[in-house]
Amino acid sequence: MSHLARSTFADLDVVRAVLRRIAVDLGTILGKDIALAEARCERAHARPAGEGCIHISFKLAFRIDGADVFHGCLLVPLPEAIAWGGLLLMLPEDAIAARREETTLDPDLKQALLEIGNVIAGAVHTALAELGLPWRALSQGCQGVRADVRPALPYVEGTEVLVGRVDASIGALPTARWLAILPVPA
Numbered sequence: 412m413s414h415l416a417r418s419t420f421a422d423l424d425v426v427r428a429v430l431r432r433i434a435v436d437l438g439t440i441l442g443k444d445i446a447l448a449e450a451r452c453e454r455a456h457a458r459p460a461g462e463g464c465i466h467i468s469f470k471l472a473f474r475i476d477g478a479d480v481f482h483g484c485l486l487v488p489l490p491e492a493i494a495w496g497g498l499l500l501m502l503p504e505d506a507i508a509a510r511r512e513e514t515t516l517d518p519d520l521k522q523a524l525l526e527i528g529n530v531i532a533g534a535v536h537t538a539l540a541e542l543g544l545p546w547r548a549l550s551q552g553c554q555g556v557r558a559d560v561r562p563a564l565p566y567v568e569g570t571e572v573l574v575g576r577v578d579a580s581i582g583a584l585p586t587a588r589w590l591a592i593l594p595v596p597a
Contacts, residue, residue, distance in 0.1 A: 421596050425542060426452040426575030429591060432538035433485065434579060436530050441498040441581070448578040448586075455574050458561040459486075459590055465514060466590075467492035468562035469528045470551035471535060473594050480546070481594040482564040483572070485531050486556065489514065491579075491587035496523035498581075511584075528553045535593075544596060562592070571595050 427450050434445040466486045473481040487495075490511040497507035500523050516524070532550035539546050556562045566572075575591035 422452050422454065422573055423450070425539075425544070425573065425593065425596050426450050426577075426591065428538040428542055429535050429593060430575055430577050430579075430589065432534040432541075433531055433589075436534040436537075437495065437527070438581070440527075440530055441495060443498060443582045445579055445581045450575055450577040452573060452575045454595060455572055456569050458564065458566060458572065458592055459574050460559050460561045461486045461488065461556060461590060462559060462588075463488075464558050465489040466556045466558075466562075467524065467553050468556050468564075469524075469531045469553045470562070470564065471532055472549045472551050473546040474549065475545050475547070479565075482551070482566060483592040483594065484562050484564060485535075486562055486590040486592070488587050489555065491581075491584070491589075492524055492527075492553075493520065494581065494584050495527050496520040499523045499527060524553050525550075546594060564592070 430447060430450050434447050438445040466488055468484040468486050470484045472479050493511050494507050497510055500519060528550040532548050535548035573593040573595050577589050578586050579589050580586045
């Protein structure tokens with residue numbers, strides 16, 4: 412059985428709306444425009460892994476009437492997440508560039524990433540509400556994920572998920588691939 416299934420135009424609308432809102436809201440708090448390439452989406456029966464490097468999983472809970480109905484995330488490469496944290500902390504560009512090479516986070520950067528997780532959850536919630544979808548998105552913190560390993564989420568293997576992928580660039584920083592794991596629209 413294939414792990415990928417066909418997506419629909421409605422799926423692509425959800426992915427585009429969510430990723431655009433994340434880019435706009437993050438850009439606003441970071442003081443930088445975030446450019447997105449064309450988003451792609453697919454339905455899958457397994458969580459995707461971030462390829463080639465450590466990633467940060469900004470974990471999300473999706474609730475309807477106060478009950479968790481799905482868990483997903485925005486998965487971004489660690490250097491991208493470090494840059495976001497550095498921008499939030501208003502570090503100079505040369506300090507951000509140097510820290511992008513690190514694989515450990517100090518307490519200030521960890522706190523900045525938790526705040527960014529809240530912004531991401533708020534952006535996802537707003538995008539879903541604007542689409543008329545009933546889910547409330549809430550941040551569940553963030554977590555480092557080794558290269559080529561699927562993010563740890565409450566998940567029943569084989570459950571269908573919506574996977575969005577987009578290449579994003581912020582300022583002069585290198586382009587990064589974002590992966591969004593979202594519930595399939597009903």
